[in-house]
Amino acid sequence: MAMARDGLLPSFFSEVNMHTQVPVKSTILTSLVAATLSFCMDVEQLTGMVSVGTLLAFTMVAISVLILRYVTSDEVPLPSSLQAVIDSISLRYSNVIRTNKTDVEVSYGRTGVSGEKNSLLPKNR
Structure with missing residues (x-):
């Protein structure tokens, strides 16, 4: 489930049931693969x-x-190839905007560096 959220597996595997909080689709798929292997081998x-x-x-x-x-x-x-993949995935899902001067974390519509407001982001966010 976490690997799917990180982009290493298709998003199909990250979906969970609203009531039970269990990844039902991926559990069923894994069970079908195991059952198929057990019948064929x-x-x-x-x-x-x-x-x-x-x-x-x-x-x-x-x-x-x-x-x-x-x-x-x-x-x-x-x-280096694996490091490039990890960097691109972490940048895609990161909530930190990198600038030349400082890093700005975006969280629930607030911006700031160490709790201080700054003007690196537009005010309408």
Whole structure:
């Protein structure tokens, strides 16, 4: 759900039910994919895939934790192409307007830097 909100998955996966606050559409889609795989594959092949997938997920999390533990946030090693994608997505969903002089955060129609009013944005916002 959070990945869909960040733009890494289609917006279909971010929709939640108003009453239960559960992502019903993505749950149904995931269940259909799992059911299709279970009907089409042999049980031994399916258990092997699940084991490898679980091992891969835990390995990726462990490596990520080690990287985040020993490397400062300014030095996280990312390929330049991945960094460009992350920057473009964060700029698209950011509520901070970057200028040459200062950063202005837009929040509920108020503008300001450190609680002070400034005139970088038009008054009609």
